[in-house]
Amino acid sequence: xxxxxxxxxxxxxxxxxxxxxxxxxxxxxxxxxxxxxxxxxxxxxxxxxxxxxxxxxxxxxxxxxxxxxxxxxxxxxxxxxxxxxxxxxxxxxxxxxxxxxxxxxxxxxxxxxxxxxxxxxxxxxxxxxxxxxxxxxxxxxxxxxxxxxxxxxxxxxxxxxxxxxxxxxxxxxxxxxxxxxxxxxxxxxxxxxxxxxxxxxxxxxxxxxxxxxxxxxxxxxxxxxxxxxxxxxxxxxxxxxxxxxxxxxxxxxxxxxxxxxxxxxxxxxxxxxxxxxxxxxxxxxxxxxxxxxxxxxxxxxxxxxxxxxxxxxxxxxxxxxxxxxxxxxxxxxxxxxxxxxxxxxxxxxxxxxxxxxxxxxxxxxxxxxxxxxxxxxxxxxxxxxxxxxxxxxxxxxxxxxxxxxxxxxxxxxxxxxxxxxxxxxxxxxxxxxxxxxxxxxxxxxxxxxxxxxxxxxxxxxxxxxxxxxxxxxxxxxxxxxxxxxxxxxxxx
RNA sequence: GCGGGUGUAGCAUAGUGGCUAAUGCACCGGCCUUCCAAGCCGGCUACGAGGGUUCGAUCCCCUUCACCCGCUCCA
Numbered sequence: 001x002x003x004x005x006x007x008x009x010x011x012x013x014x015x016x017x018x019x020x021x022x023x024x025x026x027x028x029x030x031x032x033x034x035x036x037x038x039x040x041x042x043x044x045x046x047x048x049x050x051x052x053x054x055x056x057x058x059x060x061x062x063x064x065x066x067x068x069x070x071x072x073x074x075x076x077x078x079x080x081x082x083x084x085x086x087x088x089x090x091x092x093x094x095x096x097x098x099x100x101x102x103x104x105x106x107x108x109x110x111x112x113x114x115x116x117x118x119x120x121x122x123x124x125x126x127x128x129x130x131x132x133x134x135x136x137x138x139x140x141x142x143x144x145x146x147x148x149x150x151x152x153x154x155x156x157x158x159x160x161x162x163x164x165x166x167x168x169x170x171x172x173x174x175x176x177x178x179x180x181x182x183x184x185x186x187x188x189x190x191x192x193x194x195x196x197x198x199x200x201x202x203x204x205x206x207x208x209x210x211x212x213x214x215x216x217x218x219x220x221x222x223x224x225x226x227x228x229x230x231x232x233x234x235x236x237x238x239x240x241x242x243x244x245x246x247x248x249x250x251x252x253x254x255x256x257x258x259x260x261x262x263x264x265x266x267x268x269x270x271x272x273x274x275x276x277x278x279x280x281x282x283x284x285x286x287x288x289x290x291x292x293x294x295x296x297x298x299x300x301x302x303x304x305x306x307x308x309x310x311x312x313x314x315x316x317x318x319x320x321x322x323x324x325x326x327x328x329x330x331x332x333x334x335x336x337x338x339x340x341x342x343x344x345x346x347x348x349x350x351x352x353x354x355x356x357x358x359x360x361x362x363x364x365x366x367x368x369x370x371x372x373x374x375x376x377x378x379x380x381x382x383x384x385x386x387x388x389x390x391x392x393x394x395x396x397x398x399x400x401x402x403x404x405x406x407x408x409x410x411x412x413x414x415x416x417x418x419x420x421x422x423x424x425x426x427x428x429x430x431x432x433x434x435x436x437x438x439x440x441x442x443x444x445x446x447x448x449x450x451x452x453x454x455x456x457x458x459x460x461x462x463x464x465x466x467x468x469x470x471x472x473x474x475x476x477x478x479x480x481x482x483x484x485x486x487x488x489x490x491x492x
Numbered sequence: 493g494c495g496g497g498u499g500u501a502g503c504a505u506a507g508u509g510g511c512u513a514a515u516g517c518a519c520c521g522g523c524c525u526u527c528c529a530a531g532c533c534g535g536c537u538a539c540g541a542g543g544g545u546u547c548g549a550u551c552c553c554c555u556u557c558a559c560c561c562g563c564u565c566c567a
Binding site: 006007008011012015016018022025027028029030031080081153173174206208209210213214217271272273293381382384385386403405406409411433434435436437438439440441442444453455456465467472474 | 493502503504518520525526527528529530540541556557558559560561564565566567
């Protein structure tokens, strides 16, 4: 079994094999940012592809979308991100521990659950100013805090080259809002009927307080999100449906069952918008064997679409306020909000309503790493250690290695021809250098499922050997059957 | 952000206030080689960055960057 027991081992493995590098390494690195190397980018692309195929292409009820990262600022007002993501933090002067102001407890009473959510920063600031009776959760000291400081969790940027009329925009902290903002467009153009989903893969950005832990929590990351719209009342059914489906997606792609689990959120752990939420967690094999979240599946109810209906009603205020978000309040909800601009007309029920949403939201980077770590293996072969990555064929960066047994007697030419033919269908790798055993082992380390070798017999009967990564066994296959043979084995 | 630790080649380790910074694996070239990291010959690549002390710093000091562990945080 794998001897990965520390995070360092994973980092080292990732670098050694060309999967993941520190960003800007030649300049000393940039905290929390990582780059994918030659094998890593193939792996990550394959993870994306596998998600997209199972979520969009294999289903009749889900369509895809690719939204811009920069969106209208009001999107984030309506979603609650501009308010909620600006957490107030205070630091205890005695022990230097920082705590969210809304998490601070009163000295005597237990009454302290005043969340800053949905409160403008100014209001929250005013309300939170008085920390004199608050208790430091770390050292127990009372009332010795720094001034509360807002903690911007969204990246800001400016749009417009002209400084005078440039506008503050945010890099999206989740891809989900782009889907909600396009709900109407998709409804009007894609002939979808509830229940249906809209899926998107893309980068998101969060100015996390702490990153650390390699690529588990980075400030720039890639999400694969599905918003599945359904009739209120059927939401629990679909929640269960996606919970099972998404769990099995990882298992079907080779994650060992004992390393994957579902963890339901406790009611007090739920985000304000969610009726229920479950995490799919992977047990990374280092440290205390901590379970880390790969994906969250939430029942977001009709919260988001309703919020955007409110946002649309707030647009004029925003213009009147010089396009400044900070001092405006979201307009209230219309009385007939159920038939508002983001409602859905249900043909069967002959009525309008705001659909409920089930959201499976996966981290592509985390998943790619979990697949990598889970595939890692070491085994003894004739007294030597064989390192290999037992990737599922769909995820393997390289599908087929093609070698001439030796570098003469016409073998390289034949092997080249086979390689040139096969690379139209799979990602292949040609290698003629060094001993054949060494070349096999190199591909084992990259996780390549099959290796084809052209040998002396090939020139006589036009057959080659196909060597299996896992068993190391070889079978002879006729060259004109090769493509079919590989397709079947790779299930592609 | 706090406390602790680390930073020497692609990786893993050695070593030193002063000689060409060592070893293994990997990698590249050559010879040999007809199926699982063989052998021989040759070769490339490193003291995270900046400053200070010093005749001289990879080593001592300061700053900084990055990573790891723990705390905190993780809508």
